[in-house]
Amino acid sequence: MTVPPIVSSEWYRARASDEGVVVVDVRYYADGRSGEEAYEQGHLPGAVWVSMDDDLSSPRDPAGARHPLPTPEHLAAALGRRGIPSDATVIAYDDVSGSVAARLVWLLRVIGQPAALLDGGLGAWQGELETGRVERAAVTREPVPWPAERFVTPADVGAASAFDVLLDARAHDRYTGEAESALDPRRGHxxxxxxxxxxxxxxxxxxxLDASQLREHYAERGVETGSRVVAYCGSGVTACTDLLALERAGVEGARLYPGSWSEWGSRADWPIEVGEPRA
Incomplete structure (x- = not known):
């Protein structure tokens, strides 16, 4: 099955009864609310819950990123415990237009597992929700190494020759430094x-947006079809939304800086800029 990065509810409904399709709820709230409790109060029928902190991130290093990239072994074990086999087609959603679930979808796609984001997320679902938990039998997954060509290090980010366009997926007022954040010691980009x-x-x-609109949107930011693009955000989560949108727009091979601003901004000696970009 060829799976696009973003699918509609209608696309999913037509395949929901396929035993090879697993729907996954990836709700997460930075304000301390429990995504797991929200899942238990109502989720798409048959959906299993996956934790951003415990499953899609390795344990945090206080001096590093808020959501460290999980090791291949960590991800394989976590998804195996949730009963998500490596040959399943995963359809993931959240309640914030995909900005959280995109992390799972993009990570699976880069290791070759078919996965897609449910467009519109929970709010777009036309139908009854299921309460409680869905428990799938645990499975064994073999770790798949992260493809080095899809990720960048701080050294890569600091080298202008490593990419053509660097995208900041955070809200614009966090990019400019106008917004204060209790999460980060420094403001800017x-x-x-x-x-x-x-x-x-x-x-x-x-x-x-559709593919043509996204192409226009990213062209305004200097992205062309063959551009070498790197995306980052606060902690390597919402940047995956940009990466899936770029794929939809036909821009292949865009890369993630996993540490993102939570790593870069925490280093007092690493350069930053504030305000709008220079002309």
Whole structure:
């Protein structure tokens, strides 16, 4: 099955009864609310829950990123415990237009597992929700190494020759440094980055723009079809929304800086910029 990065509810409904399709709820709240409790109060029928902190991130290093990239072994074990086999087609959603669930989808796609984001997320679901938990039998997954060509290190980010366009997926006022954040010690953005907030991939109703609109959107930020693109955000989560949107737009091979601003901004000696980009 060829699976696009973003699918509609109708696309999913037509395949929901396929035993090879697993729907996954990836709700997460940075304000301390429990995504797991929200899942238990109502989720798509048959959906299993996956934890951003415990499953899609390795244990945090206080001196590093908030959501460290999980090791291949960590991800394989976590998804195996949730009963998600490596040959399943995964359809993931959240309740914030995909900005959280995108992390799972993008990580699976880069290791070759078919996965897609449910466009519009929970709010787009036309039908009854299921309460409680769905428990799938645990499975064994073999770890798949992360493809080095899809990720960048701080050294890569600091080298202008490593990419053509660097995108910041955070809200624009965090990019400029106008917004205060209790999460980060410094405000601003990585020098040379273009502002590409994850929410600008969406229309007024919270659905992704179509491919032609996304191509135009990213062209305004200097991205062409063959551009070498790197995306980052606060902690390597919402940047995956930009990466899936770029794929939808036909821009292949875009890369993630996993540490993102939570790593870069925590290093007092690493350069930053504030305000709008220089002309």
């Amino acid at each position: 990585i020098p040379g980055a273009a502002s590409a907030p994850w929410a600008t991939n969406l229309d007024a109703d919270g659905f992704f």
